[in-house]
Amino acid sequence: MDKRQHELVLPNKDLPFKLFLFEGGDGNYIRERHWHRSVEIFAVTEGEIRFFRGGERTILKAGELLLINSNEVHSVMAPTPNTTIVLQIPLGTFEGYFTEERYIRFAPTKGADDEALMTVLKKLYRTYQAGEEGYLLKVLSDYYRLLYILVTEYREKAVDKEEVNRNKKLNRLAKITDYLRDHYQQELSLEKVAQIFGYSPTYLSHMFRESIDISYKMYLQEIRLEYALGDLEKGELTLSEIADKHGFASGKSFAKVFKRRYGILPSEYRKK
Template sequence: MEGRYELVIPNDDLPFRLFIFEGREGKYKVTKHWHHSVEIFLVQEGKIDFYINNSHLSLARQDFVLVNSNEVHSIECPEPNVTIVLQIPGDTFKEYLGEDGYLNFEKKDDIQNQRLTELVTSMFSIYEKQEYGGSLKVKSQFYELLHLLVTEFKTETMDKELIRQKRQLDKLSDVTQYMRDNYDQDLKLEEVAERFGFSSTYLSRIFQKYAQVNYRTYLIDLRVKYAVRELVGSDHEIGEIAMNHGFPDSRSFSKAFKKRYGCLPSTYRKHTVINR
């Protein structure tokens, strides 16, 4: 499973991102990653499986999950679903950070959870219509949601180990961003570690302990992730796609792909085209 740092870019007209999860067709995975933003995933139809810090959550209709800044998580959705995703840049909460520099949220009782669900659903419904003045209403509900989060959903105390993990993932963020920008190159562990002032042993250790994935697996998962986009978005040959994304040949790409998706790239492409 991959560990990666994800940059959250707000919608052009909003100070956050609001969209339908890209895995809506099913047979889709998002490998292990983390980011500085706070995310809310709210399932409208179907279900998805969420994994956060080694905990498994099965989300069905009207269920949601709060993903905090620098929490390692992954997603699997074997079946079609409709899931609203709200990504809130971490800097939004900078005035409310604790002495340790972090802020966490957690689900509360049914009344508070329902209020959050209603706000996110309404925000997306209004934004989707793109009516005159609608973005103002969405923004007003967004700030109402922020108030709800910091007053009702804030975690009172944070475990010291969790804080330590967040700090280590902060360190890894620059490394993984560099790897995302250069994943199709020959990225040796020793060379990447040296670039960021780490020993290879140290970088390998913090990858495994805090990102919960080893360096090589991360890199291969990253290559597969980007290759999948070309696989389903073009008619390029499998061998060409493999070479475009850092694999030495189609055989190594197919082996890595099958390990992660349970089938060969050609089979995956065929199934995706049929279900479009």
């Protein structure tokens, strides 16, 4: 099933960006199709990970990095262990460099040096992890060096009107999907959410179908499943309690949606 989710990216508490090791480092990991408004860089130092975006598959090996643009729908798979540094840069960081409509896109251009970008990112991460006196100043120094490289060597200046329009639609939709994630435990009918955002139910339904190729109802169920799965794995709540906590109409409804998504019942999943 082709599901796409908007991911809300929050910076580290002491930094204006988010820096961490990829959560799929142990392998046997799949992150379904999603998007976020931040610009994201994956830098593999050990092993490999695989990306799917725009119908293309990319295998990223040790020593290689990949840029994910704002609102670029992608999925990630890591079948084997790896060590990957991830940097997520808030879109607002590039204020003043937008081409138009808060749109900016990065891609390797002639003369762009991935190795230089990789070196700065690894250095930035090592400094942050060491946490020695004055480390934040050094981290920010490397961070701004990285931003300079992106803006001067990777920023695309030619504007694709179709891409800009798609970006605008995903920006609008992201506000709605953020709301769904914040209130997913509540009753959230299509009509209610459409009214909150000033759309007709028909138009809101069309937004989901056209922009991310999934129905409103299915998208909301995927959010609820994502959170319910965490409680299912903890094993502290009954299936009925999990269903009630995460907005499902009943335990039976939860089981039906879960089996359609994962191929087995929640009770079977918990036993495994």
